[in-house]
Structures are given as structure tokens and as C-alpha cells.
Amino acid sequence: GNSVTQMEGPVTLSEEAFLTINCTYTATGYPSLFWYVQYPGEGLQLLLKATKADDKGSNKGFEATYRKETTSFHLEKGSVQVSDSAVYFCALPISSGSARQLTFGSGTQLTVLP
Amino acid sequence: DTGVSQDPRHKITKRGQNVTFRCDPISEHNRLYWYRQTLGQGPEFLTYFQNEAQLEKSRLLSDRFSAERPKGSFSTLEIQRTEQGDSAMYLCASSLAKDSNQPQHFGDGTRLSIL
Numbered sequence: 305g306n307s308v309t310q311m312e313g314p315v316t317l318s319e320e321a322f323l324t325i326n327c328t329y330t331a332t333g334y335p336s337l338f339w340y341v342q343y344p345g346e347g348l349q350l351l352l353k354a355t356k357a358d359d360k361g362s363n364k365g366f367e368a369t370y371r372k373e374t375t376s377f378h379l380e381k382g383s384v385q386v387s388d389s390a391v392y393f394c395a396l397p398i399s400s401g402s403a404r405q406l407t408f409g410s411g412t413q414l415t416v417l418p
Numbered sequence: 419d420t421g422v423s424q425d426p427r428h429k430i431t432k433r434g435q436n437v438t439f440r441c442d443p444i445s446e447h448n449r450l451y452w453y454r455q456t457l458g459q460g461p462e463f464l465t466y467f468q469n470e471a472q473l474e475k476s477r478l479l480s481d482r483f484s485a486e487r488p489k490g491s492f493s494t495l496e497i498q499r500t501e502q503g504d505s506a507m508y509l510c511a512s513s514l515a516k517d518s519n520q521p522q523h524f525g526d527g528t529r530l531s532i533l
Binding site: 336338340345346347348349350353355393395398404405406407408409410411 | 422424451458459460461462463466473474476509511519521522523524525526527
């Protein structure tokens with residue numbers, strides 16, 4: 305099945321710094337790709353998604369571009385805030401063309417210092 | 419859209435006891451999923467339903483685990499004879515079965531602690 309490898313954390317940044325969290329995938333076909341965010345004590349929230357190659361997903365200042373050449377979906381933000389401190393997960397369906405189970409990366413803990 | 423709701427948020431129980439969790443999906447969503455998340459890891463798939471039919475189960479779902487979705491709306495996950503290794507966050511998610519691009523929306527989870 306499809307799989308994802310995510311940059312290990314933790315990542316600590318100062319407020320207003322630039323953020324990149326790397327995510328690469330292995331998949332047959334071109335499945336949708338997702339970034340989820342998890343704040344302490346909460347479930348996962350969908351942050352953004354991309355459904356086909358070269359798509360750019362964006363939300364709340366975060367962006368990620370679906371790159372089939374490099375099989376990557378890196379998460380970026382130009383200027384992080386303290387409120388962005390959370391765990392970020394890259395995910396894709398376990399099998400392409402399916403909306404069944406998702407497989408997740410191990411998560412990247414982001415801490416933003418004031 | 420009131421979101422996915424899970425109950426309880428926390429459950430503490432002694433080893434060997436049975437526990438049951440409930441999930442109420444987003445009302446128009448016909449797919450419902452259960453995942454388990456341990457500390458420092460991403461969620462791992464347990465099972466999913468389309469309407470009331472349980473269509474897939476992970477090997478993680480031992481025979482002590484059972485999930486139901488009797489009327490295609492809310493779902494329950496029961497763990498019998500709990501063990502220390504069952505301590506985890508149990509997450510429920512729902513989605514539309516429209517196409518493969520539909521994202522899954524997660525609840526806040528039930529954190530299970532086994533004493």
C-alpha cells in the first residue's frame with residue numbers, strides 16, 4: 305500500500321520564522337495528499353489538501369504543493385506564530401483511488417517561541 | 419455542521435474491565451472510521467463503516483475489540499478484558515463516500531488509560 309515518510313522533529317522556531325516540514329510519499333497512481341494538525345489534547349484537524357499533481361493546498365498561511373517528480377508534499381509557512389505550536393501529520397489513503405483508511409506519518413512537533 | 423463528537427473524552431479503568439466509546443459523525447457523512455493513536459505516533463487505522471456495514475478491519479483489531487454502527491449513524495467501539503497495551507487515544511473520523519478526494523474529519527478522541 306501507499307506510505308508516507310515525514311521529517312522527524314521536534315522543530316523549534318522563533319515567531320515570524322519560516323517553516324518547512326518535509327513529507328515524501330510512495331504511492332501507486334496519484335492519490336490525494338493531506339496535512340493534518342493536532343493541538344494538545346485534541347483530535348486532528350484537516351489543515352490542507354491537494355488532489356492532483358501540481359495542486360497547491362493552502363489554509364491559514366500554510367501551503368503545500370503536490371510534486372509528483374519528487375514525490376513530495378512539503379508543508380511551508382512564511383511567518384509562524386506561537387499559536388501554530390502543534391503536531392503536524394502528513395497523510396494519504398492507503399490505496400490510491402480509495403477514500404478508505406488513511407496512513408499517517410509519525411508527526412512533527414512544532415514549538416514556536418515568542 | 420457540528421463536527422464529529424466523541425464520548426467520553428477520557429476513560430480510566432482497571433485492567434480486565436470492559437469499556438465502550440461512542441462516536442457521532444457529521445450528520446450527512448456515510449463513512450465512519452476508527453483509529454488508535456499512541457504517544458508520539460500518527461493514528462493507526464482500526465476499522466471503517468459505510469453506512470451500517472463494517473467494510474474493513476485492521477489486524478490491530480483483535481477479537482477483544484468490536485465496533486458497531488447499527489443504524490448507519492453513531493458508532494460504538496467496545497474493548498473487552500482491557501490490557502495495559504490498550505492505553506491510547508481512540509479517534510473517530512467521518513467522511514462522505516462521494517469520491518476518493520473527500521477528507522476525513524476527526525473528533526477530539528477518547529483517551530483511554532488502563533491502570
